[in-house]
Amino acid sequence: MKKRTGLVMLVALTLVFGILSGCTKGKSEGNSSGSSNDSGTQTEIVFWQPDLANWQPLYNKLVKKFEESHPTIKVKMTNIPEDGYFEKLNTAFAAGKGPDIWVGWYATDEFDRGYIAPIDEFIEADDWDMSQYFQPIVDLRLKGADGKHYGLPRDYSSYVFLYNKDLFDKAQIPYPTDDWTFEEFRNIAKQLTDADSQTYGTDIVSDGWGDSPLLWSLGGDMISDDGWTVKGILDSPQTVKWFELGQQLVNDGSSLPTSIAETMTGDNGPFGSGKVAISIGSMWGYNSLKDLPFEFGAVSYPQIPGSENYGWADVVSWFMNAKSKHQLETWQFMKFMSSTEIAQEVVEEMTWGPPIPSIWVDQKLIEDDVLKVFYDQGKRPTKTPTYVRSNSWQAIENSVMGISTDTLLPLKGTPLKDPQEVLSKAADEIQKILDETKGRK
Incomplete structure (x- = not known):
């Protein structure tokens, strides 16, 4: 499975029937065992x-x-x-x-x-x-x-923050820990940015900004749980705040420009180039991380102080x-x-x-510094990923992409637009599309 932003999205489990008859019920063994075919033919x-x-x-x-x-x-x-x-x-x-x-x-x-x-x-x-x-x-x-x-x-699969240890070591910056805050993340991203060498603190602004557990931690969202309402959600103060935080990263200069990101290809996108210090990683792409030409680590999403700590899973x-x-x-x-x-x-x-979480424990996966972070995200409160809450997303996907373009990823020479203005207008337009789509169902 492909990750929706270009990372290989990628994505188990007890032999039940046929070896033993009359096995006990349980989470890994069933008792309606066997084929309905009792004739011996296949x-x-x-x-x-x-x-x-x-x-x-x-x-x-x-x-x-x-x-x-x-x-x-x-x-x-x-x-x-x-x-x-x-x-x-x-x-x-x-x-x-x-x-x-x-x-x-x-x-x-x-x-x-x-x-x-x-x-x-x-x-x-x-x-x-x-x-x-x-x-x-x-x-x-x-x-x-x-x-x-x-x-x-x-x-x-879950999402975590990946970081390039080589870049952190070169800048003599301590590695992030699971209790770091968004403001600490922002400051680190600024310190690890060097436009002259085209090295940037992060590329997360272009990588699923609207489908982030940090947005949920702020109390915001892009769409209702049933996927049919955006008015009052997409334009809420909490969601506006989230896009304002994204603009801070852009204005700091620490966010990888789209024009440069497009020149960086590979299984791990810009992060794999060694020019991005902090990115988002998916369990679906875990195996490709082994091919990175530098040392890397993983850490939980930074915290929003005073808020519930959400994780992203699918x-x-x-x-x-x-x-x-x-x-x-x-x-x-x-x-x-x-x-x-x-x-x-x-x-x-x-x-x-x-x-199955118990497999991660029994097979000692959680003793691996990177895999443990992926595991921990699945134990946090979470929501259904935004883009699969309902089939309505197919009707509004382009409109949602337009929000990111206007507020975070403008064309060269185009100024960033005010998130409140963009989100308020988009909420009205998208809600109309959703209402018309639902009426046709």
Whole structure:
């Protein structure tokens, strides 16, 4: 999965059925075990996923492992490039077809369309423990408005602040700690900026400014929890304050200019160039961090004094076709892929972050200075990421990007616009779009 701003977004888990019969119920083992096929012949289930070529060996290994333990179930796996992946899924579902199981990430109102199967009957039959996963993010992302679950998590990702230790060492500045404040972050970014050498304190202004846990900590937001209201939220004093803080970074000169950022490419974007001291990192891109040509560290988002400390988290998940003729077999595969056993397999390569906190502890991932920071974010209060609160975001995405352009990322020679003016105008215009879109639903 691609990170929405260009970082590879990237994104587990107990062998349940087929090895042991009559196993006890629990969070990692189910008792509705087995295929609905009792004839001894194989049932084929179709599985689609859109992931990178270097992820395919892991997928092949997991599918083989499942088939060996479930000899009456055959998995036909197809890898489809992410560009166009969801369009192909939608076309297949519209024709009453599509895979039995697939990898996806959706706003929860997508479940209202009816092609994704609720899985509560399987969860209840197997006493499958949903609390074993990172919460509250799994329920936020996989529960519909009806309170039912519509998927199991493949992975877990969070955002952290990454910092270039080499640049900190050169400037003789102590590394940041988890109790640092936004003002301390701002001061450090200024100290680590040298326009002559084109080295900048941070690039976070251009990297998801409106979808930040710091905005939530301030009491602001971009859109309502259900994704249909911006008036009174987008133009609230708290959200205006957040954009004013962003302008401070721009005015300080410590924010990487867009014109320079566009010349820096690679898996880790401008941060990977060694010219940016502090950036945002995702667990989906963790493996690419190993290729950085400098020493780096990770730290929690800076704190807003006197405010609740939010974290940012998300999951990519497995979904079942509501029209599948092999739902029991599909469930066997889903829970296998979201089990503790497979989470342990994933740890070996960290292709994606395991969605089960206990695995991070048992496998000693939290003893790693960087991985511990990713883990800790999943334990904080959080919200559904802004852009997946509802399908409404698709109708307003360009308008939201325009806000950042006007207030934080102006074209060369264009002055920054007043956040209060921009957000107030945008709230009126976007609310109109949302109301018209909702009226057509």
